[in-house]
Amino acid sequence: MKARAKQDAAPVALSREITFAQAINEALAEEMRRDPRVFVIGEDVGEAGTPFKVLSGLIQEFGPERVIDSPISEAGITGLGVGAAMTGMRPVVDIMFGDFLTLTMDQVVNQAAKIHYMSGGKLKVPMVVRTTLGATRRSAAQHSQSLHALFSHVPGLKVALPSTPYDAKGLLKTAVRDDNPVIFFEDKMMYQLKGPVPEEEYTIPFGVADIKRPGTDITIVATSSMVQVALAAAEKLAGERISAEIIDVRTTAPLDKETLIESAKKTGRAMVVDEGYERYGVTAEIASVIADSAFYYLDAPVKRIGAMHVPVPFSPALEDLTVPTPETVVEAAKTLCGRI
């Protein structure tokens, strides 16, 4: 299983700790209180509060008119979301497992992403699709994928991938306020991760990477729960006197190229860790961006670590081999730094 290291210190001094799931819940509740146009639609989002219990309590506060239990119709609810968003509402569509996004692709890729452009800027689709990613839950091939690369590829979409409770709350609030369709990926293995989250209102802008741990020898760019894996790896690397700088992109679209490039220029070595499939995935874009702009500063090729190119196997004996772990990241980092 992916290591779930405790999160790094958040930017301000904070005493309160809540889970990733609570952070999501709070963000939605606050946005729904703030803006009556915000509503949630999805399967078992009502009384059940989703199978992950992430939305528990929302229906009690906001009622079944704003927390809508839907039929098992992923394409349909996404389509309804698009139409509602175009006409003055701000829907948050809940797609239980990121794997089911495959059913929504036409509504997301051909409709939501393109309507603003196709209408010459007149119509807009302020919709959030909240969904999950991540393996190692023994859920097999159709409930374990990390498909964010597919959406990062499509113009008109924004893609957010929080890695801590703090980021989850701040990014989700930004997503709800954004006038563009946002695909918001939550690693289901992180829901119980605890971390500091202030009581006060805050949002986190899209397109601003976060240096989760500063370092000097190697840049490790990571996404979602791989940030936690990278942080765990950094801790081990520190023991071997390799100082790793961990950068969380937070949003793959928009991508904060500058922060990545600057770090790579500084350290001269870069790695990208992501739980999506490595081939034609997010690591390829990020590695290319770094390799392009930091070319003359790099001491070694940018190393990519993504998921193995296999449908996620059920057997624990196999599944754990398919995703990056602190150990594989440490190995790769050491090799990159010439320590093996």
Place this chain on the structure above:
Amino acid sequence: MKARAKQDAAPVALSREITFAQAINEALAEEMRRDPRVFVIGEDVGEAGTPFKVLSGLIQEFGPERVIDSPISEAGITGLGVGAAMTGMRPVVDIMFGDFLTLTMDQVVNQAAKIHYMSGGKLKVPMVVRTTLGATRRSAAQHSQSLHALFSHVPGLKVALPSTPYDAKGLLKTAVRDDNPVIFFEDKMMYQLKGPVPEEEYTIPFGVADIKRPGTDITIVATSSMVQVALAAAEKLAGERISAEIIDVRTTAPLDKETLIESAKKTGRAMVVDEGYERYGVTAEIASVIADSAFYYLDAPVKRIGAMHVPVPFSPALEDLTVPTPETVVEAAKTLCGRI
């Protein structure tokens, strides 16, 4: 509009020239004659022979039992294809525009791609999804996309992108004979492109890139019609004494890394040209592969040229700006070679 340069000399001396559309038609007809399990299903594939007239005549030879006119149900026909493929048939599913693949994603990504693996190697899905890509036809945002990156990302799928009539025929025959699901992309702007195709039977293996034009100064890797664009660019570059090696990957999955890397090592400069969106697209993977393995041989960062990150606009005044052209490739190549 993308330049449609005449194709390079084919490997053997050939007198007969046919169009890309005819090559596709011949490949299917030959495979259907050879193997009674092969059949075609899609919208208007029968009497109409598809809107592009690519399948004209097939229904006359093979009858409506093997050239099946379907309802407008992209997900449905793909699903039927998967089931038929699992039970002894070899369906060729026709998805008129590559943009409509969004409707088939669950059947392709969650079913076709995974069934062989999930069943521990027992079931298989020998299905071909034939579809189109390419802009500059004034068809706007929902009929112009080149979505092959989405499928190249998914384990279990193979993705073929022929760039000449010769390759179209040879690769399609291979696709039909392959026991895995293959997504086969035809640039609709290339259907009238003519080129030499032998009368004799031949197939082209997957995962073998083709050096369409040898060169020494710069490697230009391209896909689909961008190979034609690159060849036109190479011709212009030759006039400026830059010798470009044009490599057609022919299949993005599997990818013939070796040929690309060897070429880049030889020339020291590499570019990737693809009509899909550049960000998180095919150029990112190919550039990363080259940047990784040819790192110590490269004189400059690998340059990527993909489609502009916008939904394809209708207006000709805008659409032509969004795709790579021989001119943009020439410019980039010259810059890369330090000539500007």
Place this chain on the structure above:
Amino acid sequence: MKRSTKPKPKTGAPASATLGPEKLLRFYRQMVKIRLFEEQVNQLYTSAKMPGLAHLYIGQEAVAVGICEALRPDDYITSTHRGHGHCLAKGASADRMFAELLGKASGYCRGKGGSMHIADQDTGNLGANAIVGGSAGIATGAALSAKMRRSEQVSVCFFGEGALGQGLLYESMNMASLWKLPVIYVCENNLYNEYTHYRETTAGEFTTRAEAFGIPSESIDGQDIELVHTAALRLVERARQGKGPAFLTCNTYRFHGHHVGDIDRSYYRSKKEEEEWKNKRDPIELLAGRLVARKLVDTKALKELEEEGRREIEAGVAYALSAPYPDPGEVDQHVYT
């Protein structure tokens, strides 16, 4: 989702209204305008002045006009690849539509959408859609939004019978029925999915497709604008009163090819069939005949109305032809807000 409050009816003509002469003359004008617009589009195509293709609405005018005339300006419609008629009927003006079709900056979508994506927010047109059936969710979502906002708006989803092949339509109808959303599904059955007769692609009966979700469903002659309009008034009013969705099949015919380039049609439909529809079932001729028979107007007056329409169309196309293309710098605008 459970709904407790029912918005009480406020507007909309009573469904039983007999259609007065002004209304009928307005229908005539609107239908003629669509006809002339489309003929002009065809000419732009054949004279190579229009980029790409277009799908003409000629023959189906009574559907768009009959329905849209039953709507409030702020009611919503979603449209299809064959969408010019819906767009005009909902109130868009010809000049900016032509500009859009020619890819000009003054087009409704700044030339970015073209024929298959014309949208006009000001008249409630949420856009044509080039994905068959692709707007079923959007129209239903607009109805959900109207209900949530208690705006008493109604949403109309236009689609061809080919869209009955798309699963999204059924997913959407299920939710519309469950939540009693104010949406009318208008199925324009013009007999063909591109080049294939609907009987080869469509099992069972049309009306039952919606009834399966508890949605009342009717099938009517789509060439008779009085019939279409009367049905629309009734169903729209019903929806506005919170009584839920309806499904209306309008049986019609496209007089031209699937798109402007579809000239040789003999392999999929007979000349005879085409002639019969054109000669006996032209919605404009049918209404004209009635107007004259009922002595509401004479043929000369009709001719004048037509000339008036022609002038509008000619001015519109002239405007569009001389309008400038968008600036190259617009190409990457509007990807994000």
Place this chain on the structure above:
Amino acid sequence: MKRSTKPKPKTGAPASATLGPEKLLRFYRQMVKIRLFEEQVNQLYTSAKMPGLAHLYIGQEAVAVGICEALRPDDYITSTHRGHGHCLAKGASADRMFAELLGKASGYCRGKGGSMHIADQDTGNLGANAIVGGSAGIATGAALSAKMRRSEQVSVCFFGEGALGQGLLYESMNMASLWKLPVIYVCENNLYNEYTHYRETTAGEFTTRAEAFGIPSESIDGQDIELVHTAALRLVERARQGKGPAFLTCNTYRFHGHHVGDIDRSYYRSKKEEEEWKNKRDPIELLAGRLVARKLVDTKALKELEEEGRREIEAGVAYALSAPYPDPGEVDQHVYT
């Protein structure tokens, strides 16, 4: 697609057959085996011996057994996330199923599929599917294939009533009806889509969903295996004779939670409802009662049959527990053929 040749019937029991004692006893044994298998699965879960989750079929046994007993070994089924019952009923053996559930190399899918993806080609099981409704196309495609190969095979698509929310089902039924494909859609209505009652997600009546596509549709008591089996015999025979698809709703109930971890269910269904089904509508008890009442068997004999089943299950789970995991080298095998 037009079909001219109609395969002539060759096999299959006549639909009017009265069910003899051997057949009923076999049903009993099969249902008990499924029940015991699932109880064992629950135990594996609660004792933390099984990775992940599983969706128990307990309470629905009469459906899988009643249907599958009407099929030939080479007929096809597609199954769901709640698929152990279908798999056993179609002929798979418990030991290799347990092995699969534990992720062992000797599992039906070498441990790669697990509970939600068990497939067994040898018994015609094309696989469980973790996408609700995801196998509608596959089952229909298998029927198309059978028809094209003139193999006289029939295909059964099992799904829960939640799958009525998925558009793919309607797209598939339309084609099955158009082309008279030998496929039976078996909708197991166990009242709940996960934690939501089907009335909140499903508009209209079940039977009309298929009738809308011209497919004959019936709704029966899914707890009465004689009823289920008799209906299945009739519909399967009809399909085999080339007379086309059918839709069969079996009204049933899952006695346990949505999955093994769904323990606190009071927020979505009452204890009372559960008890009533368990006490009065248990398909195994119902059949046992009849067998005894008809004096075909005594309770002692039934007990023995149960013990026999228990031994098989216990041997199966023991086998699986001690079976080895797949070699790490298998992880990237079978991605491609």
